[in-house]
Amino acid sequence: MTAPVYENTDVFAYGLDAADPLRPLRDEFLFPPAPSGAPAIYLAGNSLGLQPRKARKYVQMEMEDWERLGVEGHVHGRHPWLPYHEQLTDMVARVVGAQPIEVVVMNTLSVNLHLMMVSFYRPTRERFKILIEGGAFPSDQYAVASQARFHGYDPKEAIVRLMPREGEDTLRSEDILEAIERHGKELALVMLGSVNYLTGQAFDLREITRVAHAQGCKVGFDLAHAAGNLKLSLHDDGPDFAVWCSYKYLNGGPGSLGGVFVHERHAHSPQLPRFEGWWGHNKATRFEMGPTFDPLPGAEGWQLSNPPIFQLAALRSSLELFDKATMAALRTKSDQLTGYLEFLLDRLPAGYVSITTPRDLKQRGAQLSLRFKGEPKRLLQRLSAAGIICDFREPDIIRAAPTPLYNTYLDVFRFVKALEAHALE
The missing domain is CATH 3.40.640.10 (Type I PLP-dependent aspartate aminotransferase-like (Major domain))
Incomplete structure (x- = not known):
């Protein structure tokens, strides 16, 4: 199978989202607000998934x-x-x-x-x-x-x-x-x-x-x-x-x-x-x-x-x-999301981040576990202040999980751009 050809631009990310057949499902979920008031970039679905819009109705x-x-x-x-x-x-x-x-x-x-x-x-x-x-x-x-x-x-x-x-x-x-x-x-x-x-x-x-x-x-x-x-x-x-x-x-x-x-x-x-x-x-x-x-x-x-x-x-x-989505379609998008995330992370300054999750798609799901140079807990706080939600696990891992039901390629792009800004400081 030919490896996907990715590009490190927001225009490319927008294009992937525009062509995504699962994109409408994002609107079925409620996102916590970022400090700016916009919806947060939520990459913690591996810890707690977002609330479906219909959950309140069904419980009520x-x-x-x-x-x-x-x-x-x-x-x-x-x-x-x-x-x-x-x-x-x-x-x-x-x-x-x-x-x-x-x-x-x-x-x-x-x-x-x-x-x-x-x-x-x-x-x-x-x-x-x-x-x-x-x-x-x-x-x-x-x-x-x-x-x-x-x-x-x-x-x-x-x-x-x-x-x-x-x-x-x-x-x-x-x-x-x-x-x-x-x-x-x-x-x-x-x-x-x-x-x-x-x-x-x-x-x-x-x-x-x-x-x-x-x-x-x-x-x-x-x-x-x-x-x-x-x-x-x-x-x-x-x-x-x-x-x-x-x-x-x-x-x-x-x-x-x-x-x-x-x-x-x-x-x-x-x-x-x-x-x-x-x-x-x-x-x-x-x-x-x-x-x-x-x-x-x-x-x-x-x-x-x-x-x-x-x-x-x-x-x-x-x-x-x-x-509605089917697991087959979700897995296809998930592989593409993590593939795009991996591609972007590999273009950050050398030595800044390493991916501990296997690169073989058959040996991973939506989560990439990342080890950063410096203090990961402080980085996590900075990401949170920027409206990006991941999580930390001891001793030194930040977990990021772009979830295909509600995450976008633009989410992934913006996450890595925030990391890049931190790496270049």
């Missing part, structure tokens, strides 16, 4: 039904609350490349990760280890360590941590696969983030799953930085489970509900150990209030409690936009 609709109907809203609301989460199922399935029976919106990410490990981390004397990234998000590290302790194992012995080679920022694919094969007979679970939160590196989920399953391991993925970012194919890739949050690229709002994928081959396995709750019980007999749990088939069978409707309503407003 449920507030009105609560006021108007009280408890009857569960059945007689405009969008009845009892089956409300089912409105999101097909849309979520399309976002993550799954069958509807394989997904459900529920809980938050770390809660769901623990629920999945109850079922899929079943250690034995011979096979008790969990393989994770050494640089995994802290909550994932805490979760796997606490699960190992819960089963009576010392995390120092039970956790296998993947580390980059000396002098490198990211993991090599061949090193991940080699570690799985080397430790395979001891591994009960391979549990990786599909996109590393710090480096922005994306992993080959299909190949990791294939190699891990060949070793007899269960496989799970944390999709916090992948859902709504990468074009996923969970059903075809075949991991046993995956979990994600919806407040980043999925724009569900702060602390919004997460999601779960359980592969279809486990859909009709009521014998799988799990923590049980009444919302995972057979819908036909749920309100008979019987004493024996009868799990729903598929991912719904892992539900515990009825979900918060206002959060579902806000998330629905965003998922409708994903359906």
Whole structure:
């Protein structure tokens, strides 16, 4: 494939935006104001996505039904609350490349990760280890360590941590696969983030799953930085489970509900150990209030409690936009946005910035992690004062994520021009 030909001019950026078929979707979001009063250049969708314009309307609709109907809203609301989460199922399935029976919106990410490990981390004397990234998000590290302790194992012995080679920022694919094969007979679970939160590196989920399953391991993925970012194919890739949050690229709002994928081959396995709750019980007999749990088939069978409707309503407003855009089109634009950003960054003064995220498009999503010469926290403050919102992660990384649903090529151009002004001071 021929590499795109980019130009370092605002006229070129305007031209790309004018030709962008997804450009109208930008108007479906609300932007925080810059100090000038203009909309900010928002490059932090990898941390918290923007508010869809319809989120307020959808939440207000449920507030009105609560006021108007009280408890009857569960059945007689405009969008009845009892089956409300089912409105999101097909849309979520399309976002993550799954069958509807394989997904459900529920809980938050770390809660769901623990629920999945109850079922899929079943250690034995011979096979008790969990393989994770050494640089995994802290909550994932805490979760796997606490699960190992819960089963009576010392995390120092039970956790296998993947580390980059000396002098490198990211993991090599061949090193991940080699570690799985080397430790395979001891591994009960391979549990990786599909996109590393710090480096922005994306992993080959299909190949990791294939190699891990060949070793007899269960496989799970944390999709916090992948859902709504990468074009996923969970059903075809075949991991046993995956979990994600919806407040980043999925724009569900702060602390919004997460999601779960359980592969279809486990859909009709009521014998799988799990923590049980009444919302995972057979819908036909749920309100008979019987004493024996009868799990729903598929991912719904892992539900515990009825979900918060206002959060579902806000998330629905965003998922409708994903359906309108399609993940294939979003990924195409995302690759072009990060490619343009990379092109512009490479033209800044030598030594000013380095990109720690892989340059291979197959190994990244919307986020580029940047290491700057000087004091990155002070630079972040200057960017904020100029109406450009990124974020900082210790020890020295500024993350910038041009998000295809609402960012433009001109956003990217103006961001780098602000960096250039700082570099030339």
